[in-house]
Amino acid sequence: MSTEQTPGVPEVKDIPYDAKGNIDMKALGEMIAAAVVAGVNAAQPAKTVKFGEYLRRINKGRSVLKVTAFQNDRQIDAGVLTNDEINLLNQINRGGRYFDRKVEVIFQNNGNDQIVYFRYDNKSPDNRFELRGYYNNFKHFLEQIVAWQAEENEKDEAQREAIAQLTSPAARKGHFRKGAEKAAE
Helix, strand or coil: CCCCCCCCCCCHHHCCECCCCCECHHHHHHHHHHHHHHHHHHHCCCCCCCHHHHHHHHHCCCCCCCCEEEECCEECCHHHCCHHHHHHHHHCCCCEEECCCCEEEEEEEECCEEEEEEEECCCCHHHHHHHHCCCCCHHHHHHHHHHHHHHHHHHHHHHHHHHHHHCCHHHHHHHHHHHHHHHHC
8 A cells, every 4th residue: 555645635643533532523524525625626637728718828928920921932820930030020121132132022011911021042952051051040030131121221211311401492492502603603
């Protein structure tokens, strides 16, 4: 016979006695009832979770993918992406060529739908090993693209500001006045 204590079952030394040394039947009955309840609860099968409840539980605290993303013409399943990868994918806002022109990013904004395509040659092992030298995983891949796009966005904004200054009415007026002064000389 095993000497291990079963959880929820009282040991013999825990049996309650009254003042005369007799077993207190009421307390013993409560102990037996508690042990039976503990045994029944331990023997219960795991609670079944309905599919809708499972989806709510699994998506709780999860980022929402706002773009439809394709990698070499195959749609990227949001269920396999981490929150960081989803957030990085949501930040992509333009197309371009990256990683020494080996990766092409195509960004399409079709009204409410935004689609991002990542295209690169990975048919042969040599191509895959060459790309592996540029990034370690998909998150690192996206981080680099988002960083490059942020730089490109800053350059575009500076260029837009410079053009706005040159094409403003005040700038044009001053430009024509300088031209007229040179012609008068």
